[in-house]
């Protein structure tokens with residue numbers, strides 16, 4: 001059995017199901033991500049499978065991630081989908097608890113604890129017609145609008161089913177990915193898969209918001225679970241519309257390539273004007289620390305705004321977008337170098353919201369008109385998934401839809 005011996009039993013912090021580090025502190029996203037976990041507890045940290053919400057939404061960033069979409073096999077419908085969700089839920093529950101698979105475990109995660117493993121399941125637009133459930137499809141799953149700067153690869157976009165796997169150990173994450181793929185059996189086939197990473201727990205002695213591959217602190221202004229409007233912004237209300245989405249959320253997934261050669265040619269000062277924040281500590285260009293409020297009106301001696309009008313961190317603010325907000329919980333990716341030496345690297349941008357039309361869509365519409373960052377990135381794949389609420393004990397994820 002894989003790593004159950006010395007694992008600490010860690011509970012969830014209220015409804016959000018935050019993982020607790022060894023010191024008992026919540027490792028919430030946007031607080032201090034994975035780095036806050038003392039190294040000794042990396043393997044033993046456990047996130048609960050059962051809960052009000054699915055795991056993998058409010059937990060701190062994990063060092064490894066796999067995003068994988070499946071399409072139902074020809075002939076597979078609602079019955080097969082229900083059986084698959086039941087299998088997947090049991091696998092997720094076992095592995096998140098650090099238990100081995102009952103049959104044919106590959107031993108890949110042997111000796112490791114659950115390492116904050118989370119497994120999150122979602123349904124894409126096409127799932128509902130295939131399972132005869134078109135009437136149950138939420139309006140919020142209507143396809144995202146086309147954006148003028150999109151260069152999307154259809155083969156790596158969307159899909160009937162989506163699984164997000166995250167863990168603080170690469171072997172634990174792969175072990176879960178392989179188990180999920182094998183569980184699919186004849187019912188579903190992998191449509192696309194993407195692999196990502198974040199900083200490893202313990203890598204820095206002064207924990208701070210994680211950096212992306214452009215070197216910026218990314219996640220500073222994320223909504224925090226402690227804020228009174230957090231649930232309203234991120235989760236579908238418990239009253240649910242449709243009811244099977246109660247306490248669920250919508251995930252927008254974008255594979256965003258960073259044009260790193262162009263970016264890295266900029267001076268640090270120019271890079272900081274693109275975002276509107278300092279590269280060193282994430283503080284707004286108007287001063288203070290990472291958490292000091294940005295002064296949107298402040299001008300320099302020549303009368304120019306200190307945070308340029310097209311700076312990414314100005315344009316994306318909720319107060320510039322009719323209150324639109326989302327929880328960004330990305331992984332970085334690097335899929336090697338093109339033949340001409342250009343890195344195929346960037347952000348597996350995953351953002352969570354109660355309604356994409358009050359989150360991702362209005363903000364991306366604005367970015368699409370050209371913020372300063374746009375010329376250094378390229379959206380190459382896209383997905384939108386309905387992620388139902390968490391499964392209660394004895395339930396599987398999606399049961400309220402499929403039974």
Ligand code: HEM
Nearest residue numbers: 216217218219220221256275313316317318347363364377
């Ligand atoms: C803020 C980077 C794409 C939405 C930020 C910040 C950075 C950043 C460095 C400032 C620190 C922070 O508050 O996190 C990037 C990079 C991107 C990217 C490198 C692409 C590779 C996007 C996209 C969206 C988005 C596609 C949504 C459509 C936001 C939001 C904020 C933000 C909502 C916070 C605004 C606030 O509340 O003040 N981003 N971003 N970003 N970004 Fe992005």
